[in-house]
Amino acid sequence: MNQKLIFVLFVCASFMTFLSCAQNLEVNRSSRYCNPLPMILGPGGNAAGDVTVIRENGTYYMYCTGGGAWYSKDMMNWSFQTVANVPVAPDVTKYNGKFYMCGNDCPLYIADDPLGPFTVLGDWKNTPDVAGGWNGAFDVDIFIDDDNKPYLYYSGKGVSGIYVVELDPNDLTSFSSPVKHLIEFNNEHVWERYGESNEYPDVAWIEGPWMQKHNGIYYLQYSASGTQWKTYASGYYTSKSPTGPFTYAPNNPLLRKTEGLVTGTAHGSIVEGPDGNLWQFYTIVLSDPPGGRRIGMDRIVFDENGNMSVKITDTPQWAPDFKTDSQKEDCGSLPLTINKVNAWNALSKFSSEQDGRYASYAVDNFSGTWWEPKPNDVEPSITIELSPATEFDVVQLFTIDGLRLMFNQDWRTIERLREDPPSYIYQYKIEVSLDGKNYLTAFDQTSNNISKNTIYEEIPPIECRFVRLTITDWPKTSPLKLNEFTIFGKASGFLPAQESIPGKQ
Template sequence: MDRVAHHLHAGCAAAALSPRRTGPARPARRLSRSPGARDRADLRSGGCGGAGHPRRPRMPDPADHARGRRALSDRLHRRGGRRARRHPELRLRPRRARRHPARAGRRRRALHGARHRDQDPMKTYCNPLPLPDYPRGMSTYGKEQDTSWWRRSGRRDFRETADPSVLYHDGAWYLYPSCGIAYVSTDFATWTHHPIEPRNPGYAPTIAKHRGAFLLTACNSPLWRAPHPLGPFERLGGFRKPDGSRLEGWLDPMIFPDEDGRLYLYWGISAPGIFGAELDPEDPTQLITEPKILFSHDPAHPWERSGDWNEDWDMNFNEGAWMFKRGGVYYLTYAGPGTQWTTYCMAAYVSDGPLGPFLPQRKNPFLATRHGLVNAPGHGCVVEGPGGSLWAFYTCLVNVNHMFERRIGMDPVWIDQDGDLASHGASELPGLLPGANAEPWKGNHAGLLPVTINRNCRASSEAPGRDAFYALDNSMRTWWQPAEGDPEPCLEINLQRNFSVSCARIIWTDEGLDYDRGVLPGPVRYVLEAALAEGGPWTPLCDRSASQQDMLIDYVEFAPATARRLRLRILGWPAGLRPALVSLTVFGISTAHPAMRREAQTGPST
């Protein structure tokens, strides 16, 4: 067994039991710029603000799951919905005999360890997703929008992508986000960009497979059809109501093909609510039922109230409807209360029919995270992946230049013992890839922790107000920016202890971006290095010095290395831009961990 798999397995259980911090992060300590004080500061221990993980929920029992679905059917019937259909999968299954707790614990630990041992080499993913060629922000075209949407003076250009719609087809993810489509991943870790036409059909694209073809639309966009997920697409036209008149205002649309061959359309933002209608399967532009409001804003639901504390009872943006079906139950997910708030989340209504009647599931929202680097997981989709696993792809927040400045993440979800959608929230640590974990409710964390957050650091230079420690404060809204004229900016981090490190997430921002003037994004070239003592010798961990790929967010894995100091050297960046580092997070495990001590004594296990 290789070293990284060994220390990931050993650290996973301890990391999963760490409580999640939900309070505000402690302010980072700013180092004195005088050399003497800097050296003394390097000897002091720094705080580590890495987030932990919530308590694992009870593992669902299949009989509980069936009873939950039966309870849903009965509840819909009691509340006056049309008679619940009888489904074979709702029949109760005999409860399995309870295992002895100690034996059950040993069995779970054995399975948990085997999951890591089977991965050679260990492969992980990390949010926000590292998509190449991040697209131009929609609001930068013409800059004619309401000035209240812009966060900084001057309406500065920015990049964004959000509102992901994902298709799992022939063993690959096909990702269609706002502002530029499409992306493909065959290993579920790395993504390639495949520009197609229509390149940018509008906000909130949606893709669906129907009768061997692929249907694509977006906010107020025509419907398109293609023989392959990447095209070529032919234009079919706009949607029409049953009387032949044009359907107006299909915002945040979603096309859902049911198992019986029937086809449905869902759409809507804010008032009056989320709509649904059936489409003609022969002519998908034609509605064959009148638009029906499936549910509306309910201020009794705290997660639907606007504001970072859900304080506004009057304002709401329920949006981003997404339908999927599991075990005869229809789950209509949606996002609220607004994409600019850290309270942005995903919740669900359930029904025994595609057009209702719908009731909110008992445990809402099913995906919500207010704090940390990856927060506000809203407007997205729930799709089936490898091995029948369920994955949520979602929007997450930046909100620095514009309130629509956003990124994309993904995490496993599941149906719990009560028949409700559930998750561990948005993750910001390395996780196990789709297909690698058959029991995500036990936790999907790969066992690696951040070793760089709020550590002592020093930089070759700093622009006014853009100090070096901003690269280590675990925030998407701050950044380190070197001073003008620094030919090779460098950031050095003192970990104060030895850590075995094996992957890193590097997030940049485009300071000076101006599309109209020809100042365009491009590759940032860098080298990440490690050393055991001040002054080196330095060993390269990741060499991107010759990179030709534009990666606004980069996530890299490398051979495990013991490090006490880390150094990032920035070697090149696009002309006209200023290098700006939002976050450098290196992940690993302490060499003082018992598993690492055993390895030092006995050698790596095989």
């Protein structure tokens, strides 16, 4: 039996399995998450970093720079609600049955419910002058200790560092102790320095404090070098007291990633997840547009010495409520599409592209570039051959199980977006094939009506060699700009070398 006949029989058998899987196999759509998180965008709400997440009566509430609020039962499926008065870098804390919200250069707000309405309680009173470390409440965090004492942590500007003051339990707008300076910029901590190469030894921006108590230890988290850099990162100090003295952790930085789609990981918060473990939420800084940001989350683990660590992820991971013995293990799905639109992949195709906005940019694993099809391309598409590209390689088949799309968002006018965010409703479909000729729809979102600029979806597992993305509609107020298209999955079989494949050059 010759190789061509073997190949045809294999394709026929696989296609029948392919059809069966597409029709019968279902997945738990909340079993995995993938960073950046696919947050809904709504009127007065944009998930644009500086993220605080709290838990109240089994529901999680998220607040970000960009306004609005999100809520979820499982930290996976978030609903959006317009909430007035959400400031830049919001912090929300429950104290004595009320919810207090503060942020950059704003008064303290109060509400009976985490979704508001929040009304002004008052400005901060009896505060020190700038020389004493006060700057009008920049990147604040109200922490309530186990003895119900409230503390305010805040950052100075530039290199000045992090401060703490005890608040009056009867009036949280008043200080009840002298301000204490806890930490400042240390240029021996190279990751704290300004710049994409941390090249400024005397410049930094220390910000974003978050206090977390765990097993009797106080963990003071902070961010540096600045939110405009992909070197933006977080570190932490520890103490046996909420007011110090604090010791620099030996495994710093806690959060730092400078390559790929998840970069500039800092300024976030910690919350107990549905699994009983602590989870880290953080800001993600994009390469383009400058200042563009998203949200990420990952598990926190502690070693036998109490050192805290976070493995930053950018591939599908088990959800916080996924109850199995392997819930802390990587689920194993890999990105399959990176750099597979190029001269070596002759069977990968695209419908159109503009100069400087090439289709290859949609699969380069970099947020600073994007694919922009021609204006007359009414249904732009990219077809990717997942198999190796040369005639000397075996034909690798893959079982795909996830999809990520990231669209370019111009974040240069923050206040306009907070008041009037644009619509980000994208409609699309994913088709798959074993032979590059016969395609089957594996995932259909051609009727989508949910506004998101980052998308992650579980795909019912299906074996294929070719994947095609077709975008059927998008907001026509601006050109289509796709930063990244990622298909996730695992190798699941192979054929002989590609010289036996019809149409392979």
